[in-house]
Amino acid sequence: MINLSDVTVIKNKIDILKNVDWEVKKGEHWSILGLNGSGKTTLLNVINGYLHPTYGHVEVLGELFGKTYIPDLRKQIGLISASIQQQIKDFESVLSIVLSGKFASIGLWDAVEKTDIEQAQSYIGLLNCEHLQDREYGTLSQGERQRVLIARALMAHPKILILDEPCNGLDIISREELLKIIEELSKSKDCPTLIYVTHHVEEILPCFTHTLLLKNGEVFCQGLSKELLTEITLSNFFERPVAVQIEQNRTWIALKESLIQN
Structure with a gap:
């Protein structure tokens, strides 16, 4: 699904990403964990073809960047981000916003068919938004x-769906x-490969069986989430001693008391 080999991005003589190797296979769901400034946004821009690496190779859905038409490839990658949210007009209805996803457009400018409306309504139902269908975007809460x-x-x-x-x-x-x-979406039959980006460990759900730890533009480590989200690894990653607790199959961390007292 995704294959990055020795990907490096240099801006103003600074390595924003450095020698990133990462492979996502079909059927896997990944989380990307990193603090602010770790290179997460740059990595997403590379995957979506908005940013070309200074060095290295990028292959997404079997298409090698530099030898494929990126706009067509992007249609197969769903992206949920703050930048997308900010582009949507407050007066647009929920139904029209969802329908616009078929055309990857901001705003609904194309004619739709009855089957499109039925499909949009099914996804609105899947996301528990039936009661919001006719509401204007500007009246919704952040979660909605x-x-x-x-x-x-x-x-x-x-x-691929990137959150x-x-x-x-x-x-x-x-x-x-x-x-x-x-979590429920991950269990659906036709669920795309999920990539969940965060700087909060507790948001890494059980469905994200793999995790990439990104630090200062480099891969700190990657692999099975249950093997990486441990007290030793996370303390080394954050460069702070942390306590780890598993609750409802999720990892929760806190700075150790001795550090807080100091």
């Missing part, structure tokens, strides 16, 4: 907007409701 954007992305039947810090700005109840929906 994220669910609508996921439904919109699914309309294009993407093979870029979707819980930012959500209160704990809205966050847990959205995470529950993502």
